[in-house]
Amino acid sequence: MNIEEQVELLMQGTEYGDDELKKSMTNELRERLVIAQKENRPLQVYCGYDPTSTDLHLGHTITMRKLRQFQDLGHEVTFLIGSYTALVGDPSDKNKARPILTEEKVAENALTYTEQAYRVLDPNKTKIRSNGEWLSELSLIDLIRLGQNFTVQQFLARDNFSNRLDRGEPIYLHETFYALMQGYDAVAMKTDVQIGGSDQLFNIIVAGRKLQEALGQRPLVGIITAILPGTDGVQRMSKSTGNIVPINTGANDMFGKLMSVPDMAMSLYMRLVTRWSPQEIDKVEKDLAAGTLHPRDAKMKMASEITSIFYGDAEAKSAQENFIKTFQQKEIPDEMPEYELQSGQTIVDVILASNLAESKSKARSLIDQKGVRLDGEVLERGDAPFPRPGVLQVGKRRFLRVK
Secondary structure, eight states, X not given: OOHHHHHHHHTTTBOOSOHHHHHHHHHHHHHHHHHHXXXXXXXXXXXXXXXXXXXXXGGGGHHHHHHHHHHHTTOEEEEEXXXXXXXXXXXXXXXXXXXXXXXXXXXXXXXXXXXXXXXXXXXXXXXXXXTHHHHTTOOHHHHHHHHTTOOHHHHHTSHHHHHHHHTTOOOOHHHHHHHHHHHHHHHHTTOSEEEXXXXXXXXXXXXXXXXXXXXXXXXXXXXXXXXXXXXXXXXXXXXXXXXXXXXXXXXXXXXXXXXXXOGGGHHHHHHHHSOOOHHHHHHHHHHXXXXXXXXXXXXXXXXXXXXXXXXXXXXXXXXXXXXXXXIITTTOOSXXXXXXXXXXXXXXXXXXXXXXXXXXXXXXXXXXXXXXXXXXXXXXOTTSBOOOSEEEEETTTEEEEEO
């Protein structure tokens, strides 16, 4: 790729919330790539991951996909485990303080992160580091000097903090340390490019760049990716909302969940999750607009591509064949009633609320007879919480799209 093609690929799927900022970061990225090419050296690129849980879903892998693009272009990538930032908890996308984890829990979670990350990243080209290496060495006076570069007003202007302030909810002092700590990560690694989701805009563009400049380094280029919506196509992919696509549950499960993503979210999934070039995505979108490609076929192509990233071509092909047998050959209709899942509802609750059975006893009877399925999988306990959004089949001919 020439420089312009690299810039187009690396800026694909980015979201800054400000056109001028995006233009500025695009220009700075182009300059860094030109300099790196002239000096015959790789750019130093990283993204940090706080191990706050053990399992990753597709939303976590968006920044990893961007790291992989830099790897494939020959740059040096660091997968940074936030062993110390996880102890504070990132307040960026939260409307209340995160619970503080123990060092033991963070270490336990970190073990699974790198293993799962290698399903996207090239293990032979990935540096794994922990920010405890340098953050554990900072003294109180060091922290004070870092803090001198920021005002309290800068932190309070952030939406999540200002909203909590308006509601009279507490903002804890330790939450303001997070941006300083993440900014210092960039300094410690002499970072050229940092990648993060749009919820990390302040930490990367303000804190990271400002600290680097204050400490005599050239400010990094921030590659800010859009946030992936979940299988509902609207809300951010999150375990708490049940709209996730886990990366460790098998090819069939992943393919089925991707096929349940609404058409309106396909473009974002293609740009954020697939390995496709901007030109390939443009072609798919033009064919959809022209009516020469059916949305179902485009989604199947997308689901196959994403599944193959995590499970390989053979398993992705098998998953597609299983999906066709389960759904298309059973003549699941394109149009069906929709139902908005309510918190705490059981399988029987949803069946009754959507009028797919006349009574609880009838609903339980259908379940006992293996007549209730979600995305082709038999549901066996009526009193169990409804598992996730998807296509619910009750009996042979009744279908419901649960959102």
